[in-house]
Amino acid sequence: MSEILFPLDQNEISFTASGGSTVRRTVLPSGVRVLSETVPGAASASVSFSVAVGSRDEQNNHFGSTHFLEHLLFKGTKNRTALDIAVAFDAIGGSSNASTGKEHTSYYARVQDKALPIAIDVIGDMLTSSLIDATEFENERTVILEELAMNDDDPEDVAHEAFFAAVLGEHELGRPIGGTPQTITDVSRDAVWEHYKANYRPQDLVIAAAGGVDHNQLIELVEKSLTSAGWDLSVKAHPVARRLSNPAVITKSHELQVIKRPTSQANILVGMQGLIADDPRRYAMGILNTILGGGMSSRLFQEIREKRGLAYSVYSFNQGYSDASVFGLYAGCSPKKTREVTQLLISEFAKVANDGITQAELDLAKGNISGGLALKFESTQARMSRLISSEIVNGEFIDLDSTLAAFESVTLAQVQNLAADIAGRDRTIVAVGDVKESDFKGL
Secondary structure, X not given: OOOEEOOOXXXXXXXXXXXXXXXXXXXXXXXXEEEEEEOOOOOEEEEEEEEOOOHHHOOHHHOOHXXXXXXXXXXXXXXXXXHHHHHHHHOOOOXXXXXXXXXXXXXXXXXXXXHHHHHHHHHHHHHXXXXXXXXXXXXXXXXXXXXXXXXXXOHHHHHHHHHHHHHHOOOHHHOOOOOOHHHHHHOOHHHHHHXXXXXXXXXXXXXXXXXXXXHHHHHHHXXXXXXHOOOOOOOOOOOOOOXXXXXXXXXXXXXXXXXXXXOOOEEEXXXXXXXXXXXXXXXXXXXXXXXXXXXXXXXXXXXXXXXXXXXXXXXXXXXXXXXXXXXXXXXXXXXXXXXXHHHHHHHHHHHXXXXXXXXXXHHHHHHHHHHHHHHHOXXXXXXXXXXXXXXXXXXXXXXXXXXXXXXXXXXXXXXXXXXHHHHOOOOEXXXXXXXXXXXXXXX
């Protein structure tokens, strides 16, 4: 099949995806969007309630509000205590969680298919009727500060946060998702409540479910859950517009940033701006990442770990958003080997940019990606996440067969050209550990 577009003004879409699953999408008059992928024979279902608001959307006194809300919606509603919410999922053997991203936030659960009504009722209640109680607010402020302190004790996490900030500079995507101790300390309950009211409305809401799901029943359950909480779905509204996907003009904040920590390892990141989420070269990027730093057979792993024994963890990545992205090479190594490892990260990438890859490497990467995607989409949660991305990020559904065909069409020249383009961009180095700026002189 070809890609299926999801126009915001088209109320009903239905089609059969690869593997025989049925995908349906309905836009309710209130602007709520409901998507499902019915998988024949599935005994479980994954469901999410998502809004296209993330840490990048925070302004003024709202910094930290998005992550704060993720925590607070689990702390009790008009109908359920925090314990009631936990018990509801434990009693059916299900799992529930939430995630805050830079561009959207999701509350989700995975349950038996017959328990889907319970999951929708509970998450819908959380999303629409959270008390955001003042006492719970202060308790959760402490919890989030502890979470940030835990992350700050992880030098790899510190390196990645600093890397985003260094590459993306003053762009809002350079800010940490969870906020900082200062923003979490400063944000008020009123500010978080204002953030909630501005971004948690019917026209913001995307509900996606995959697995043992009946689409018509899903709509009924959603409408029942939202209206019982007091949302008036009879008020007509258009879904909020999607973000524009145009690369932003970005000025990085650092060429080199060294964060001194008394750690046994140096955590090194070398990189630059990468590809935004819908760049047509993203399939070539998938091949490039697989060959360069995507597994045990990758060039970085073989050269730095297997041949030289200089690192345990080494990889490459591209994290793309609507208008900005980062491409990076990571390694954790002995501080004494910092310069050598950094040189190897740079030189291995340069070899791909200058000399390209072999046909054998290309074939191996395509096989790796094909098998990985086939296994990935055996999960109802992965299918649910694909629906979220299709609606919020891309505005189109690309099924497994089409995705595999896109990867299969990537050529040797496309991978080298992409590597040359990325390698030619302004480079940033970030290191966390017992290292010195002089270790990177000339790099």
